[in-house]
Amino acid sequence: MNAARTAQCPSDLALEEHLLHANPATARHIAGCAHCQTWERSAAEASRAFARENPRWMATTQARSRPLPRWAPLLPAAALAAAALFFLRSPPPESPLYATKGEELTVYIGGQGAPRAATQGERVRPGEALRFQVAPGAAAFVWIASVDSTGAVSRLVPAEGTTPLAVDGTQLLPGSAVLDAAEGPERIWAVMSREPLSWAVVEQALQGSPVRDSTTVQIPGARTATVLLERGAP
Amino acid sequence: MRDGDALSEVCRRLGPAIYRRCLKILRNPDEAADACQKVYMQLVRHRSRLPPEPEQLRWVYVVATRVCFAQLRDDAWETASGAELNHDAPAPTDSFAEVADRQMALKALSCATEHERMVAWLVLVDGHSQEEAAELLSLSRKTVGKRIQLFLANARRGVFE
Structure with a gap:
């Protein structure tokens, strides 16, 4: 049976506001309230149904083609310069690049041979298992999620429950994820916050984000670290 | 940002x-x-004068609430039953007590006017205070209080008769 709303429960509107802009007080309440946890699960389920059934709503802004800006003719030259800079400055391949927004996430790949730390853009074979190590620097709550090329979000760690993992210092997280046979890019995200964020907040922030561009995701009250993987046979 | 861009971002x-x-x-x-489509039409109609971003959720929340209650009213009118809230369909996980509670709530709601239903919903189901409900519906707190009292009185009468 669904737990009844208590006098301390935030209103539906306050819970919706929390999903858009995380509110620490609301997050604390949800962590200890069965009714609001049920609400949160229903909200996440409805969001998924909405994204599935009404993709045009979600994709409206991304699908529209924009006119090229005036500086578009300079793009090829800029791209060449950026590529040159990248190759000149990138470390040797055996040195893992942990994260683009702070060295706080390491993705370990296991399954064939010795486990290895993933470099950015590392190719991962179907069936290989991933484990995650985070180093938030101080006590933090952590969600690990992935976004595929369609913008679909998968929850990886913790796989169950409504609250994120509490992590203090550098920690190899329990549990692992196994990639399926689908090919294409997959971006792994670690979302770290001082106050526990609900999964619905994280999912909504990542939903539809471009897999190859890590700069578009902003989650109020949270830091992110990310690693891009390429799924498929080498 | 153009109106169309702002609108698609809001959506x-x-x-x-x-x-x-x-x-x-x-x-x-x-x-x-x-x-949702009806709310979207309202968004299109108001696209040039949408409230600033921090107030947009509150705005669409109220619009969606009004649209849904109007839809329930129209559906009830079309089927002439007066009690067309879809809450009588039990979910597979519902217990007997939940079904019984829902049927009692349905009976109470069916006796109420559309305005009473909306106020009752905001306060009793969504958990808003009477002040918040008054602000959302642009009513006075006193009016909300009266409608709640009326709703509860009618509901008790309807349920225990």
């Missing part, structure tokens, strides 16, 4: 919240999707 950001709101009141995915 992308608030679409799930609008759908959740409609689904909670209507409890039927197809009807919730229809209601």
Whole structure:
């Protein structure tokens, strides 16, 4: 049976506001309230149904083609310069690049041979298992999620429950994820916050984000670290 | 940002919240999707004078609430039964007590006017204070209080008769 709303429960509107802009007080309440946890699960389920059934709503802004800006003719030259800079400055391949927004996430790949730390853009074979190590620097709550090329979000760690993992210092997280046979890019995200964020907040922030561009995701009250993987046979 | 860009950004950001709101009141995915379209039309109509971003969720929340209650009223009118809230369809996980509670709530709601239903819903189901409900519906707190009292009195009478 669904737990009844208590006098301390935030209103539906306050819970919706929390999903858009995380509110620490609301997050604390949800962590200890069965009714609001049920609400949160229903909200996440409805969001998924909405994204599935009404993709045009979600994709409206991304699908529209924009006119090229005036500086578009300079793009090829800029791209060449950026590529040159990248190759000149990138470390040797055996040195893992942990994260683009702070060295706080390491993705370990296991399954064939010795486990290895993933470099950015590392190719991962179907069936290989991933484990995650985070180093938030101080006590933090952590969600690990992935976004595929369609913008679909998968929850990886913790796989169950409504609250994120509490992590203090550098920690190899329990549990692992196994990639399926689908090919294409997959971006792994670690979302770290001082106050526990609900999964619905994280999912909504990542939903539809471009897999190859890590700069578009902003989650109020949270830091992110990310690693891009390429799924498929080498 | 052009009106169209601003509108599509609002839809992308608030679409799930609008759908959740409609689904909670209507409890039927197809009807919730229809209601979303009506809210979208309201957004299109008001695109040049949408409230600033921090107030947009509150705005669409109220619009979606009004749209859903109007949809319930129209459906009830079309079927002439007067009690067409979709809450009588039990979910597979519902216990006997939940079904009984829902049937009692349905009976109470069916006796209320549309305005009473909306106020009762905001205060008794969504957990808003009477002040918040008054602000959302642009009513005085006193009016909200009266409507709640009336709703509860009618509900008790209807349930125990």
